[in-house]
Structure formats: structure tokens, C-alpha cells
Amino acid sequence: MNFLETPDMRSRSPWSWPLSSILLGCTLATTLSLGSQGLLTATAQEPILRTLTVTGQGRESVQTTLTQVDLGVEVNGREAEQVQQQVAQRTAAVVELLRDRNVDKLETTGIQLYPQYDYDNGQADIIGYRGSNTVRFxxxxxxxxxxxxxAIAAGANQIQGIQFVATDEALATARQSALREATEDAQQQANTVLQVLNLGPQEIVSIQINGAETPMPIPLPRQARLSAAEADVSTPVVGGEQTVEARVTLQIRY
Incomplete structure (x- = not known):
């Protein structure tokens, strides 16, 4: 029995069924058919999201005003205890000088004490010890x-590294400028492409910052370090520039 039949209708001819039952069946069938067509039509007419993805780049240079120095004390001797004591005494004098000059970020970066060997006839004999202590500021x-x-006059006898850096405030300002330039670059690229295609931007769908990191310090070439350490005149130190780079990716709906 279908949804329109009654028990007494099944025994009669369809031509004798009540007109209201026939009309109800037609109405329900039409409604179901239209509803199915309506779902198909809505799916077919769903708009396609059209997007353009562009990446802009920004670069900002900032003058370095700080110098990061790695100074070391190295001592050679026959007895380990004697070597270590001399290293400690000379390093203490260097650290006291640096603290008196109010240097920033003073820290110990390495302490070493190891034996030196003389290899003769296949045997290794200890002939002395080498000790060192390195500080950075x-x-x-x-x-x-x-x-x-x-510092060299106070006891340091190694210049292990010199690097130039900008202040944290200057780097932060440069980072903001680089991000601004990268964003503007991405917008200009998108506008150029869309104008050529006679299209217009509608809204920004997503934003991604791909980089605006602090650059590495600028190292002084090794040859310059050696010549400066061996010079009899005052050691010249000249800084340079650090470059902050940033990339911004925009996804724009058009």
C-alpha cells in the first residue's frame, strides 16, 4: 500500500478514488520534484572563490654601533695546576678591567685545560699543559x-673574534620598516596583475609573515684581526651595516 491508499480504496478502481486523494498525491510529488531541483540548482550556482597569492619583499639597513669582542687568555706550562692558576689570575684581571669599563653582556664562553704530548717511538709522553679562558662582551x-x-695589557693574549651589531632598538625599528615595505610590495604586485586583467581586488583572505628576523652580526675578517692584534699602534675598529629582510604573502580575492 502506498501513502495515498486506504484499505477500502485498494478494492476499488482508481477511477472511483476520491478527487482529494488524487490531488494530494500530485501536490506531494510536485513538491518533492521541485525540492530536488532546487538543491541541484543551488549547488550549481555556488560561487567559485577566485584568489591571487603574492609575496612582497622588504629590506632595511641599519648602522651598527656596537662591537662584540671575544678575548682570550692562553697559558702553556709543565704543570696543570700552575697553568690553570696563571689562566685564572690573568683572566680575573681582564674581567675586572671590562667591568670597570661597564661593558654590556659580559660572559665566559670557554674554559679549557688539556695536556700536550710528544710522540716518539710510538709512545705519547705528556710534556706540558695548555689552558685558556675566553670572555665575550x-x-x-x-x-x-x-x-x-x-685588555691585552691586562693579560689577554688572544683576540678570537670581533663582530659588529646594531642596538636592539635600531633592529626593531628596521624590522617594522622592512615589514611595511614587504606589505606594500605585495599590494603593488597584486594591483598591477589585476589591472592588466581588468579585474579588481575585493578583500584580503589571508596574510602570512615569512620573515623579519634579526640578522647575524657582521664578523671582522680574520686577517684584519691578526694585523690589529700585532700592531704597535692603537687598534682601529670600524663598524658597518646590518640588513633586516622581511617577506609578506597576501592571498587576495578578486
Whole structure:
């Protein structure tokens, strides 16, 4: 029995069924048919999201005003205890000088003590010990040269590294400028492409910042370090520039 039949109708001819039952069946069938067509029509007419993805780049240079220095004390001797004591005494004098000059970010970066061997007839004999202590600090570039000379006079005998850096405030400002330039670059690229195609931007769907990291310090070439350490005159120290780069990716609906 279908949904329109009654028990007494099944025994009669369809031509004798009530007109209201026939009309109800037609109405329900029409409604179901239209509803199905309506779902298909809505799916077919759903708009396709059209997007354009562009990546802009920004670059900002900032002058370095600080110098990061790695100074070391190295001592050779026959007895390990004697070597270590000399390293400690000379390093303490260097650290006291650096603290008196109010350097920034003073820290110990390495302490070593190891034996030296003489290899003869296939045997390794200890002939002495080598000890070292390395400290790192930052100071204004214009004061770095005289301070290095004073530290060497106080007991340091190694210049293991010199790097130039900008202040945190200057790097933060440069980072914001690089991000702004990258965003503007991405917008200009999108506008150019859409104008050529006679299209217009509608809204930004997503934004991704791909980079605006702090750049690495600028190292002084090794040859320059050696010549400066061996010079009899005051050690010259000249900084440079750090470059902050940023990339911004925009997804734009058109």
C-alpha cells in the first residue's frame, strides 16, 4: 500500500478514488520534484572563490654601533695546576678591567685545560699543559679599539673574534620598516596583475609573515684581526651595516 491508499480504496478502481486523494498525491510529488531541483540548482550556482597569492619583499639597513669582542687568555706550562692558576689570575684581571669599563653582556664562553704530548717511538709522553679562558662582551664601536689594547695589557693574549651589531632598538625599528615595505610590495604586485586583467581586488583572505628576523652580526675578517692584534699602534675598529629582510604573502580575492 502506498501513502495515498486506504484499505477500502485498494478494492476499488482508481477511477472511483476520491478527487482529494488524487490531488494530494500530485501536490506531494510536485513538491518533492521541485525540492530536488532546487538543491541541484543551488549547488550549481555556488560561487567559485577566485584568489591571487603574492609575496612582497622588504629590506632595511641599519648602522651598527656596537662591537662584540671575544678575548682570550692562553697559558702553556709543565704543570696543570700552575697553568690553570696563571689562566685564572690573568683572566680575573681582564674581567675586572671590562667591568670597570661597564661593558654590556659580559660572559665566559670557554674554559679549557688539556695536556700536550710528544710522540716518539710510538709512545705519547705528556710534556706540558695548555689552558685558556675566553670572555665575550659588547661595547660602543668607537671605544672598542682602546679597550682591546687595555685588555691585552691586562693579560689577554688572544683576540678570537670581533663582530659588529646594531642596538636592539635600531633592529626593531628596521624590522617594522622592512615589514611595511614587504606589505606594500605585495599590494603593488597584486594591483598591477589585476589591472592588466581588468579585474579588481575585493578583500584580503589571508596574510602570512615569512620573515623579519634579526640578522647575524657582521664578523671582522680574520686577517684584519691578526694585523690589529700585532700592531704597535692603537687598534682601529670600524663598524658597518646590518640588513633586516622581511617577506609578506597576501592571498587576495578578486
Amino acid at each position: 659588547r661595547i660602543a664601536t668607537d671605544a672598542a679599539g682602546p679597550l682591546i689594547d687595555q
